[in-house]
Amino acid sequence: MSPELYITAGAALAAVVVVILLFKAVWRVAEPNEALIISGLGARRRGGDVDSLGFKIITGKGAAVMPGFQAARRLRLDTRAANLQVSCVTQQGIPVHIRGVVIYKVGDDFASIANAARRFLDQQDFMTSAIHELFTGHLRSIIGNLTIEDLILNRERLTSETRASAADEMSKLGLVVDSLQIQEIDDETGYIVNLGKPHAARVAATARIAQAQRDQEATEAxxxxxxxxxxxxxxxxxxxxxxxxxxxxxxATSRQAGPLSEATARQEVVVQETRAAELEAQLAEQRLQSQVRKPADAKAYETRTLSQAERDARIAQAEGEAQATRTRGLADADAARALGLAQAEASQAKGLAQAQAISARAQALKDNQEAVIAQQLAERWPEIVEAGAKAFGGVDHMVVLNGAQGVEEMLAKALTLGGAGLGLARVLLNGNTPNDSNSENGLKATESRE
Known part of the structure; x- marks a missing residue:
């Protein structure tokens, strides 16, 4: 490459660098939180309300500033804070000390920027002290018309009145208030403290009562x-x-289950055996009633009935004869002898009849002793059965091997013991025969005496 080309390239590069440096030295850009105030030759805004100000306001963009002919200065548009400390007197004559803060900034419109630029462009730090003095005066004026109760209970009124009273002046300064806050209100006399004591006492009492109630509820719970x-x-x-x-x-039940079940089983066996024995005894008794006692009672009843009938007939006959005799005895004296003779004849006939009856009985005993003895046994059969039953009266426990049949055989044997008296009766009847003869002789002798 030739030297001329190097020179040409270097010159072009130098020219570019010079242009860049010149552009950087001439061009100014406004940041988002600032306004660029350009004054000097040709720095006049065309159109608008601020055309006669003699400077140009640039916000949010850039502009060329000719060195030596124009000047560019920056006006901050960000938020600023001014602390307020005001000592003043309320409507009640009570001195108070107010501490607050004002948050403000330069207005975003060109008129506010122009007003702020004219007043604070070279003294932007003085802006805070100006705001302090401005709001201090307005606060003193407003608080002088309020009571401490109004200050405490209605701070919004204080702030709104303060902002309204300072709005015109703030507009002239090109400033706007973002926020005004009253932070503290103090008094040297203790009025505010005493003002809150009754409420504090009520709150404390309510708190103590609530605490006591809660403690009581907790204790009860x-x-x-x-x-x-x-x-x-x-x-x-x-x-x-x-x-x-x-x-x-x-x-305990499980331990006693075995012995208890065995005892229960044995008890059931004994109960069943006892019931079977009772049934067998009842059966035997029924058989005895039907086969022995009832026939014997019937026979004895028949015998007693016949004997009583014969006896009644004899008594009736004798009473009839006696009545007849008494009737005849009442006859006159003539009939008395006839009656006596009739009675004698009747007595003789009666004696003969009795003698004949005794003779017939003796002959019957001689001819058929068994029938007479049987009749006597039948008449005395209940006594015979009772005597046979006394044989079992002293028995406490009796074991019968062959059941009801054994009981029947035993009772039959006991009853047959009465048959042993049959021979004795026969002997007694034979021995009484001579006596009967003597009785007949005695009867005959009686009849002779009559």
């Missing part, structure tokens, strides 16, 4: 919980004791 816990422990112990008792009863 603790007592109820403790009582519930004690009741739960008592119920648990009662249930445990009941469960243990059931377990003990179940264990």
């Amino acid at each position: 603790e007592q109820v919980a403790a009582a519930n816990m004690a009741a739960a422990r008592r119920d648990a112990r009662i249930k445990e004791a009941a469960y243990q008792a059931e377990i003990d009863r179940a264990q």
Whole structure:
């Protein structure tokens, strides 16, 4: 490459660098939080309300500034804070000390920027002290018309009145208030403190009452919980004791189940055996009633009935004869002899009849002693059966091997013991025969005496 080309390239590069440097030295850009104020030759805004100001306002963009002919200065548009400390007197004559803060900034419109630029462009730090003095004066004026109660209870009124009274002046300064806050209100006399004491006392009393109520409720709840816990422990112990008792009863029942079942089985066997014995005894008794006692009672009843009938007939006959005799005895004296003779004849006939009857009886005994003895036994059969039953009166326990049949045989044997008296009766009847003869002789002698 030739030297000329190097020179040409270097010159072009130098020219570019010079242009860049010149552009950087001439071009100014406004940041988002600032306004660029350009004054000097040709720095006049065309059109608008601020055309006669003699400077140009640039916001949010850039502009060329000719060095030596124009000057560019920056006006900050960001927020600023001014602390307020004001000592003043209220409407009640009570001195108070107010501490607050004002948040302000330069207005965003060109008129506000122009007003702020004219007043604070070279003294932007003086802006805060100006705001302090401005709001201090307005606060003193407004607080002088308010009471401490108004200050405490209605701070919004204080701030709104302060901003309204300072709005015109702030507009002239090109400033706007973003926020005004009253932070503290103090008084040297203690008025505010005393003003809050009754309420504080009420609040404290309410708090103590509430605390006492809560403590009482907590104590009652603790007592109820403790009582519930004690009741739960008592119920648990009662249930445990009941469960243990059931377990003990179940264990005792299981231990006694074997012997108890055996005893029950033996008891059932004894009960069944006893019932069977009772049934057998009842059967034997029924058989005795039907086969022995009832026929014997019927025979004895028949015998007694016949004997009573014969006796009644004899008594009736004798009474009839006696009546007839008494009737005849009442006859006159003539009939008395005839009556006596008739009575004698009747007595003789009666004696003869009795003698004949005795003779017939003796002859019957001689010819058929068995029938007479049987008749006597039949008449005395209940006494014979009672005597035979006395043989079992002293028996406490009797074992019958062959059941009802054995009982029947035993009773039959006892009853047949009465047959042993048959021979004795026969002997007695034979021995009484001579006596009967003597009786007949005596009767004959009686008749002779009559």
